[in-house]
Structure formats: structure tokens, C-alpha cells
Amino acid sequence: MTDKQVFIFDTTLRDGEQVPGCKLNTDQKIEIALQLEKLGVDIIEAGFPVSSPGDFRSVEAICKAVSTPIVCGLSRAVQKDIEVAAAALKYAKRARIHTGIGTSQSHIIHKLKSTQEKILERAVAAVKYAKQFVEDVEFYAEDAGRTDNEYLARVIEAVIKAGATVLNIPDTTGYCLPEEYGAKIRYLKENVNGIHKATLSTHCHNDLGLATANSIAGVQNGARQIECTINGIGERAGNTSLEEVVMIMKMHPSLNVDCDINTRLINSTSQLVSDRMGMPVQPNKAIVGANAFAHSSGIHQDGVIKKRETYEIIDPKEVGVDHSKIVLTARSGRAAIAYRAKNIGFNLSKDQLDIVYARFLEIADQKKEVEDQDLQIIIKNKLSIAQVSV
Ligand code: KIV
Numbered sequence: 286m287t288d289k290q291v292f293i294f295d296t297t298l299r300d301g302e303q304v305p306g307c308k309l310n311t312d313q314k315i316e317i318a319l320q321l322e323k324l325g326v327d328i329i330e331a332g333f334p335v336s337s338p339g340d341f342r343s344v345e346a347i348c349k350a351v352s353t354p355i356v357c358g359l360s361r362a363v364q365k366d367i368e369v370a371a372a373a374l375k376y377a378k379r380a381r382i383h384t385g386i387g388t389s390q391s392h393i394i395h396k397l398k399s400t401q402e403k404i405l406e407r408a409v410a411a412v413k414y415a416k417q418f419v420e421d422v423e424f425y426a427e428d429a430g431r432t433d434n435e436y437l438a439r440v441i442e443a444v445i446k447a448g449a450t451v452l453n454i455p456d457t458t459g460y461c462l463p464e465e466y467g468a469k470i471r472y473l474k475e476n477v478n479g480i481h482k483a484t485l486s487t488h489c490h491n492d493l494g495l496a497t498a499n500s501i502a503g504v505q506n507g508a509r510q511i512e513c514t515i516n517g518i519g520e521r522a523g524n525t526s527l528e529e530v531v532m533i534m535k536m537h538p539s540l541n542v543d544c545d546i547n548t549r550l551i552n553s554t555s556q557l558v559s560d561r562m563g564m565p566v567q568p569n570k571a572i573v574g575a576n577a578f579a580h581s582s583g584i585h586q587d588g589v590i591k592k593r594e595t596y597e598i599i600d601p602k603e604v605g606v607d608h609s610k611i612v613l614t615a616r617s618g619r620a621a622i623a624y625r626a627k628n629i630g631f632n633l634s635k636d637q638l639d640i641v642y643a644r645f646l647e648i649a650d651q652k653k654e655v656e657d658q659d660l661q662i663i664i665k666n667k668l669s670i671a672q673v674s675v
């Protein structure tokens with residue numbers, strides 16, 4: 286392991302599965318866990334075992350099914366939760382208990398009806414208790430995004446002393462600005478004794494659309510684990526999306542970080558999760574949306590046909606998409622028509638293209654998208670030319 290290595294902690298099966306309507310059965314969870322293993326995630330957060338007998342059984346089954354990734358179970362800073370998580374993780378080749386408690390004033394006063402000192406004691410006690418079952422204990426300071434940095438640093442220092450191996454700094458409400466979140470991670474790096482013994486982790490929610498930016502800011506300031514989900518699913522507006530942070534790290538070598546994800550499996554994993562959860566991916570979603578590699582305006586199409594990189598920073602093959610798409614709409618130009626006509630076996634001369642293009646525009650003004658079949662009919666009706674096999 287080098288300092289460049291960023292661990293990918295996937296919580297699709299825990300935070301992601303909390304989405305209303307996205308509930309999975311055990312077989313579906315195993316199928317997704319095996320795909321995440323192939324994808325190369327380092328840690329799978331398999332569930333919250335105390336939450337229901339079904340979740341317990343799923344975590345147990347995932348532990349038996351996967352070999353390489355660490356399997357993690359969530360708990361609150363409550364002995365019973367920790368015991369149940371440990372029991373569910375019994376068959377894991379490598380187990381991690383994830384335990385924690387709210388640290389912001391809002392959580393301490395309104396949710397936990399407690400004091401900073403008592404919460405600090407509970408945090409330490411939870412980590413010590415979890416350490417009786419497993420070596421690898423991750424602590425989360427819920428709502429760390431809105432927690433005062435000085436108090437947060439005290440809690441983190443105390444739980445490291447108690448044996449925490451990973452410190453999760455969640456922006457639970459998705460409130461932070463990237464600069465603020467990055468500064469929080471840097472503050473912990475610079476002010477917590479013993480921080481070098483543990484890994485700092487980001488866990489960002491997307492309420493303001495900043496989850497990915499905040500996670501990357503965290504990494505730029507010393508975090509070495511990112512918690513994320515496939516397609517960015519998760520509570521409310523979701524979590525950081527795995528595909529986005531992974532491709533940002535890949536596309537920007539200047540960040541000087543690396544991870545072990547096989548990016549060519551990103552698209553198929555996205556489709557599997559979307560299908561099994563019954564949760565469609567928005568077409569304009571970065572990396573995995575249906576339009577992520579589709580070009581519809583004439584200016585862009587002309588550029589992409591001449592050289593793909595003109596309007597695409599990622600080679601679609603890098604994320605498991607066969608090829609870029611040239612979509613025919615009323616905004617398309619002649620270059621796109623010639624290109625798509627050639628794909629279906631018609632090599633149009635300049636004059637022929639002018640004729641086809643005029644008719645194409647009439648049709649395109651009536652339809653959202655002109656398909657290959659429509660184009661074939663236009664060409665056959667307007668010209669008497671042969672279609673070659675492609
Ligand atoms: O968002 C959050 O704070 C969480 C914790 C339970 C890690 O999901």
C-alpha cells in the first residue's frame with residue numbers, strides 16, 4: 286500500500302438500499318456483492334445487521350459469498366448493535382465493524398439529548414467494545430460536516446486511542462462546501478495525535494449536489510478512503526457516486542492518487558444495480574447515464590466524427606460502453622447524417638446528402654429522434670442507390 290492508494294468503500298447495499306423502493310432480497314444482494322468484488326471495491330458495506338433479521342441474513346450470506354473485499358456491518362454506538370454486527374460478520378474472510386454516533390450540536394442536543402463529554406465517552410466505549418470482536422473497527426462521527434472541528438478532533442483522537450482503524454467523517458446532510466470539507470480533513474490530519482495510524486474516510490451526501498466535489502476535496506487534503514454508491518444512490522439526494530470519484534481520479538493524474546477499480550466494469554455494474562433496485566439512472570448522469578456519450582447537436586457531432594476527443598474526455602470503452610452515440614435530432618447536421626447513413630450501408634455523395642438532409646429535417650421537426658429505420662426509408666424513397674452490407 287502506498288500513500289497514493291485510495292480505498293473504495295461501497296455502501297450501495299447499506300446507504301444505497303435505504304432508498305425508498307430500492308429494497309433487495311438476499312439473492313439480489315449477493316449478486317450485487319459479487320459484481321462489486323469483480324469491480325474491485327476494497328470494502329463492501331453489506332448492511333445494518335441489527336435493523337432486521339433479513340438484513341442480518343444478507344450480511345452473513347455476503348460474507349460467505351465474497352473472498353477479496355473486506356465486509357463491513359453498520360452499528361450504532363450500542364452494545365447490542367455491535368454484538369449483532371459481529372455475529373453477522375462471523376464468516377467474513379476480513380470483517381470490519383462500522384460504529385459511531387452523532388457529534389454535531391444538533392445531534393447531541395436534539396437527537397441524543399446528551400452532552401459533548403458523554404458522547405465522547407460513548408464513542409470510546411463503542412470502539413473498545415467492537416475491538417473485542419474484530420481488529421478492524423471504523424468509527425463514524427455522524428454529521429461531522431456540521432460538527433465543530435475542535436470537538437471533532439477530540440473525539441477522533443480518543444477513538445484512535447481506543448483502537449479505531451478508520452475514521453469516517455460524514456457530511457451526513459450534504460451541507461459542506463468543498464473547501465470547507467477539505468479544510469476539515471486537513472484540520473484532523475494536522476491536529477489529531479496518532480492520526481497517522483488510521484485512515485481518514487469521506488462519506489458525503491448529495492443534498493446540494495456537492496457529494497463528489499466534497500469527496501475529492503477530502504482526498505486532496507489527506508483522506509484515503511471514499512465511501513460511495515453505484516449510481517450515487519442513497520438517502521434523500523444520494524451519496525457520492527463511485528463511478529464519478531473513480532473516473533475523476535483516473536482522468537486527473539495531477540491528484541496523484543490511485544484505486545483498484547476495474548473501470549471497464551462500471552457500466553455493467555451500474556445497469557445491474559439500476560435493474561435490481563428498479564431505480565432508473567437519469568439519462569444525463571455523469572459516466573453512466575444513457576446520454577453520457579451521446580452527441581446530438583450538429584456542431585458537436587461534426588467534431589466527434591472528426592476526432593472523438595473534441596467533445597469527449599473519456600473513451601467510452603474505459604467504462605465499458607461500446608461506442609459514442611451520434612443521435613439524429615432536428616439539431617443534427619449533415620456530418621451526422623452521412624455518418625449514420627454509412628453505418629447502415631449507404632455511402633452518400635454530396636448531392637445525395639443534400640437531398641436526404643432536406644427530407645430528414647422535415648421528419649426531425651416532427652419526431653424527437655430519427656432512428657436508423659427512418660433514415661433508411663428517407664434514403665430509399667428519395668434516392669435510387671444501393672445499400673451495401675455493413
Ligand atoms: O450519512 C451518514 O452519516 C451515515 C453514517 C451512518 C455513516 O450514513
Ligand code: ZN
Binds near residue numbers: 520
Ligand atoms: Zn450516509
